[in-house]
Amino acid sequence: MSEQLKLSAETRERAGKGASRAMRREGRVPAVIYGNNQEHLSIHLEEKALVKMLNTGFFMNSVVMVEVGGKAHRTLPKDVQFHPVTDRPLHVDFLRIGEHSQVVVAVPVRFVNEEESRGLKRGGVLNVVRHELELSCDAANIPDEIIIDLAGYEIGDSIHISAVTLPKGATPTIEDRDFTIATLVGSSGMKAEAAEAEAEAAEAGEVPTVGEEAAEGEASADKTEA
Structure with missing residues (x-):
């Protein structure tokens, strides 16, 4: 409080x-x-x-x-x-x-257990959409912060308000949707490595290029007509 x-x-x-x-x-x-x-x-x-x-x-x-x-x-x-x-x-x-008025306050968000997040361990990045949550609560019980546990989250996961435990009596002022607070995304380095791996695989003949896929499709069509 x-x-x-x-x-x-x-x-x-x-x-x-x-x-x-x-x-x-x-x-x-x-x-x-x-x-x-x-x-x-x-x-x-x-x-x-x-x-x-x-x-x-x-x-x-x-x-x-x-x-x-x-x-x-x-x-x-x-x-x-x-x-x-x-x-x-x-x-x-x-x-x-x-003393017990219902008030609306912007409460800061704090993320914990980054080391327990599989996505962050793999080099992912926490993209914070909302640094504060607007909450309606009792004036005598205004929380200092809202803690969000990152344990278990993977790259591609989103953290919505429905997954957050709020203090007793506190409710989000946005009630019409399950809004996003943060997401775990791949870093630019990870994306570059993935693109490089795809390029190397294509050169080695392991992954067909767009042109090769089209050629293979035409060949299949010619055999069918024959």
Whole structure:
């Protein structure tokens, strides 16, 4: 389960671009708390504390308790805007939630037991289609990650959501199809070796070329007519 995070904040008395720029110069990040049938609350956070949480890698799928004026607000981060050049956080949106609200989060996928995969042992490559899974789950039981076991998978195999064990109470938001998460494919080196082997076999007369196949077909047809 994702760790519950805590942030201290202060209310914003002034709005607008000028006020926001002034806050950023002072090392603060403008933010807003909304949802749960309550009024929006404009706040600002300490940039250093926010960046530290962003660097954990699971900020966006964690419950964040934002304390404003002695009152704690249970929230889920919904959006973080970054500066296009410096990557500094410019603004954060927090969704206010109940303790057991049903929430939608993007949970990272982690693959294990690569050494137990026959396909990877043979030189295959894991082609990851989805690095995250969008899940609907209880706010009190948000998973840190979804682990997928690669043991036994061969080249040509696909890993679909139906083959993944999800935490209790968590369901994928895509319900209309058994979508693919990853596939095991042959490496370019393996394909080149296979093509080279076919070429050598053809030169040795073991595998007929397209022209030879056509000639053999015509010969068979002539014998039949005769």
